Amino acid sequence: MKRYHCRSYQAGIGFRALQFEYFDDVTSDQMFRAYGKDLPEVFKHAAMAMFGIMFDLEEVKLEEEVVVEAMGASEELLLFDWLSNLLFEFEVRYIFFADFNITAIERDEEGNLHLTGLARGSLKPQERTTHVKAVTFHRFRLEKIDNRYEATVVVDV
Amino acid sequence: MKEKLKQLDEFHFWLDKTARPKMRVGAMIVGSRRVVQQAEDSAVEQLTNVACLPGVIEPVLAMPDFHWGYGLPMGAVGAFDAEEGVISAGMTGFDINCGVRLIRTNLTQSEVKPKLHQLMEELFRRVPAGVGSKGKIRLSNSDLESVLKLGARWAVDNDRGVEADLEHCEEKGNMEGAATGLPGLSQKALERGRPQLGTLGAGNHYLEVQVVDEVFSEEAASRFGLEKGKVVVMLHCGSRGFGHQVASDYLKSMEVAAQKYKIWLPDRQLVCAPTTSPEGQAYFSAMKAAVNYAFCNRQVMTHWIRKGFETVFGKDWEKIGLHLVYDVCHNICKLETHEVNSSKRKLYIHRKGATRAFGPNNPLIPSDYQSVGQPVLIGGSMGTASYVLVGTDKAMKESFGSTCHGAGRALGRRAATRKYHGREIQRSLEQSGKVIKSHSTKLLAEEAPKAYKDVHMVIEAVHGAGISLKVTRQIPMGTVKG
Numbered sequence: 001m002k003r004y005h006c007r008s009y010q011a012g013i014g015f016r017a018l019q020f021e022y023f024d025d026v027t028s029d030q031m032f033r034a035y036g037k038d039l040p041e042v043f044k045h046a047a048m049a050m051f052g053i054m055f056d057l058e059e060v061k062l063e064e065e066v067v068v069e070a071m072g073a074s075e076e077l078l079l080f081d082w083l084s085n086l087l088f089e090f091e092v093r094y095i096f097f098a099d100f101n102i103t104a105i106e107r108d109e110e111g112n113l114h115l116t117g118l119a120r121g122s123l124k125p126q127e128r129t130t131h132v133k134a135v136t137f138h139r140f141r142l143e144k145i146d147n148r149y150e151a152t153v154v155v156d157v
Numbered sequence: 158m159k160e161k162l163k164q165l166d167e168f169h170f171w172l173d174k175t176a177r178p179k180m181r182v183g184a185m186i187v188g189s190r191r192v193v194q195q196a197e198d199s200a201v202e203q204l205t206n207v208a209c210l211p212g213v214i215e216p217v218l219a220m221p222d223f224h225w226g227y228g229l230p231m232g233a234v235g236a237f238d239a240e241e242g243v244i245s246a247g248m249t250g251f252d253i254n255c256g257v258r259l260i261r262t263n264l265t266q267s268e269v270k271p272k273l274h275q276l277m278e279e280l281f282r283r284v285p286a287g288v289g290s291k292g293k294i295r296l297s298n299s300d301l302e303s304v305l306k307l308g309a310r311w312a313v314d315n316d317r318g319v320e321a322d323l324e325h326c327e328e329k330g331n332m333e334g335a336a337t338g339l340p341g342l343s344q345k346a347l348e349r350g351r352p353q354l355g356t357l358g359a360g361n362h363y364l365e366v367q368v369v370d371e372v373f374s375e376e377a378a379s380r381f382g383l384e385k386g387k388v389v390v391m392l393h394c395g396s397r398g399f400g401h402q403v404a405s406d407y408l409k410s411m412e413v414a415a416q417k418y419k420i421w422l423p424d425r426q427l428v429c430a431p432t433t434s435p436e437g438q439a440y441f442s443a444m445k446a447a448v449n450y451a452f453c454n455r456q457v458m459t460h461w462i463r464k465g466f467e468t469v470f471g472k473d474w475e476k477i478g479l480h481l482v483y484d485v486c487h488n489i490c491k492l493e494t495h496e497v498n499s500s501k502r503k504l505y506i507h508r509k510g511a512t513r514a515f516g517p518n519n520p521l522i523p524s525d526y527q528s529v530g531q532p533v534l535i536g537g538s539m540g541t542a543s544y545v546l547v548g549t550d551k552a553m554k555e556s557f558g559s560t561c562h563g564a565g566r567a568l569g570r571r572a573a574t575r576k577y578h579g580r581e582i583q584r585s586l587e588q589s590g591k592v593i594k595s596h597s598t599k600l601l602a603e604e605a606p607k608a609y610k611d612v613h614m615v616i617e618a619v620h621g622a623g624i625s626l627k628v629t630r631q632i633p634m635g636t637v638k639g
Contacts, residue, residue, distance in 0.1 A: 022571055024571055025199075027226070027568070027569050028225065029227055030571065081409075088345050092348050134401045134405050137425040137426040156401075
């Protein structure tokens with residue numbers, strides 16, 4: 001299995017913990033794994049990994065902001081809905097998203113989880129490669145391993 | 158899993174249902190020893206996953222271009238009994254009715270060559286391409302409803318095509334019984350669909366000007382109006398964000414349905430519902446809407462291709478002979494009648510990266526092709542050859558009237574961008590006289606010809622197996638990528 005790490009360097013801090021990485025296993029599609037110390041962080045990194053397939057996140061100026069909501073019966077389904085809704089917002093608003101923040105995750109009386117998040121980016125077209133068409137359920141997993149969340153996602157490209 | 162494959166003859170491999178527990182039927186790979194050698198073990202395993210689902214009909218099929226994808230491999234066919242079986246959003250895939258159409262011309266290569274740059278520029282300008290590209294058509298809500306209901310017919314009714322175009326599409330460019338609005342379709346699907354009609358999209362989608370460089374069957378070629386040295390246009394695209402949203406919506410609802418109907422899923426992406434359940438039928442209607450959207454999308458772009466040729470060659474498109482040869486679907490689920498153990502049965506056929514290949518004398522193919530069979534359009538990778546094949550009776554008996562769809566990826570996209578450079582790919586293609594237009598050089602690296610399997614190997618396998626036969630080969634002159 002080949003791995004490609006994505007560590008981002010910050011002056012004064014050094015390398016941050018691994019945010020996400022890409023895998024080449026699924027020939028026709030793209031698999032990635034995102035990490036986070038809690039749910040909001042793993043959701044943020046998964047979104048970065050997904051948009052990072054299409055364009056260079058570092059090139060995007062954060063000029064626009066959109067509130068994105070998601071809902072799911074489980075944490076996994078909430079992640080699926082969050083990523084799917086971000087793709088929807090990208091396509092209908094033509095905003096190239098590069099930064100994400102989860103502002104709230106709440107559970108309703110029926111046990112469903114509701115997420116509110118912010119997606120930031122720019123209307124300026126970026127050099128793009130492939131198009132992420134959709135999030136798949138193939139190998140889809142959100143796990144908590146040793147106090148750290150790990151999301152495995154295969155997207156259709 | 159590959160070690161359990163048994164070779165039946167030069168082009169068929171069999172995986173018995175004893176290969177792993179819970180398999181209900183066996184699986185067959187159409188392909189040579191080289192095809193099997195190149196296949197990923199995980200792709201073979203994915204065939205066994207499908208073979209575990211309720212109501213599956215033997216065999217689950219892999220075509221020689223099959224490769225590991227999500228759920229069902231790309232290049233595979235899963236057939237299910239219409240009463241006892243399941244229908245699966247995951248198995249059909251996200252780009253519903255991704256397909257190919259071929260338009261012929263009466264222009265020769267030497268007539269086109271001096272104007273090739275101008276032609277490609279014109280086509281690139283007229284057909285919106287790239288990630289998130291917006292169409293030039295402004296659809297009202299009721300227009301969109303009509304598109305979803307009527308498919309390519311909507312475009313023809315709105316002066317973007319002629320009746321003969323519809324005659325030469327699979328399903329005549331329109332599947333009946335499509336959902337056209339809420340609640341079968343989500344607000345999100347409608348919102349994504351409205352601005353994107355008439356756009357190529359990105360990834361492996363393309364528009365290509367090609368020249369027929371070899372004719373294998375004079376009879377079928379002349380029926381299809383194809384001649385050596387003549388220029389043709391191939392268009393590969395699908396239902397865009399509309400289809401992606403429909404698939405995503407139903408993936409979620411079918412996950413709930415699979416639990417409700419207690420269907421054991423070897424892979425979560427294979428989420429499905431019983432064919433006769435409200436959930437299963439709701440998906441089928443929504444999928445038909447996406448199928449119609451894609452037919453209409455290709456029809457609208459055909460109109461612009463014709464207009465582009467008119468501008469460059471200064472003649473009406475009819476005089477240039479820009480007639481539609483055929484339009485086929487690659488990702489689709491269809492209710493068809495097939496012979497199973499000598500009796501006719503209605504089956505839901507899931508074709509994911511596979512093409513229908515009906516033989517001669519079939520009422521579902523155009524009247525002018527009755528004597529030879531249905532055209533099968535196979536796009537090669539960028540810069541390599543494409544083929545026209547014809548469907549056969551053998552395909553009806555052996556593969557639920559199905560065959561391959563393309564070259565099939567051999568290398569993942571990220572692996573391809575590390576190995577190849579977009580500008581170099583462009584330069585080497587242009588050095589051989591081809592014109593490449595794209596919004597992204599990175600995409601050209603991802604789509605590097607060598608990132609795909611050898612299309613000739615794929616074609617020789619389906620031809621050798623007899624599930625479709627070679628008619629013509631085309632080589633590219635100019636390509637527009639997303």
